[in-house]
Amino acid sequence: MSRGTEKVRTGEELNEVHLQTFLRENLGVKTDEIEISQFPAGSSNLTYLIKIGGGEYVLRRPPFGNTVKSAHDMKREFDVLSKLSAVYQPAPKPLIYSDDAAVIGSEFYLMERRRGLIMRGDAPEILENSIDLQRKVIESFIENLVELHALDYKKIGLDALGKPEGYARRQVEGWTKRYFNAKTDEHSELEKAIEWLNADIPESNGATLVHNDYKFDNVMLNPENLTEITAVLDWEMTTVGEPLMDFGTTLGYWMPPDAPPEMFALPANPAILMKNFTHRELAEIYAEKSGRDVSDLLFYYVFGTFKIAVICQQIYARYQKGFTSDKRFAGFNHFVHALGKIARQTIESGKI
16 A cells, blocks of 8 residues: 655656745745655656645656656646546646646646545455445446546547547557557567557547546545545546447556466555456446447457556666666566567467
8 A cells, every 4th residue: 555655766757946936036935945756656757746835736847867758747747637526526736737847856746636546456444354344445436437438528628639540549549659659678578469460459439538547556545434535536548439449448557366476576566356356347337427439348358468568668668778776676577478468369369
């Protein structure tokens, strides 16, 4: 579960003096003291807790060694949250954006701090011991995604965020390029899945707002009521796209019970939930809550699994190149291999 904050990792420090000056000028705080710690669990954008002037704020910046600007665009994420937080309660409210690299060395934004429980692999004892509560928590989790998909993105002012036409093809081709740009080792089974995806792209299936990385470790829960979601985090890949592509990514993070044991070390979701509830059960809940046809999810699930493998590959490549010293990433190459195997086996079985 969430460990709170820790001392900032070596090499990922912020310039405290420059940041303090910036916040005094732009946030109106009157203090000479600033305290910076780091949320250690994220694996993409870097997230820090800033305590200044009696207030607590969260700062987001791109990772060091970033080579995919579109995946770490702080201004875009700030603009999305500015509009989304007004109509979708789980979205945190952003406060300040800056593209002045002289402050901390990159663009960044500051947002309100939300509090809650983030489950990463482990789960509270009350959830471990109650299958009924587990189902209710999963239903709340899926219903919250359905609520996002049901928002009128045009009315919110986010209609220019993405291009729904041809979305699936752009996603497959874009993530294919990202994989080969970040490739470090041979993953033949994943590359066979890539060939299959590029040859089997379905017709467009509607357009909604999509989170694109919806999993339990991007969701905060009320520790007193685990069915209540207090925040959804990490909006960097949000766009207007196909809802089943979004749901397919959520399924991709949901390891099947017979997945290689190391995959349960990828702490996207509580292991107890993945072991007790199948992809098909999640799909049935999504269908019930959304009214969408989920009878053919094969492509979307394989795509989600492939996309997660590419995310792991990009993170592993950053580690290999020395852009991060975070030891968590040293084994991400094994995740890439295992996800490729899962994708290939799914294609061969023809079912999720």
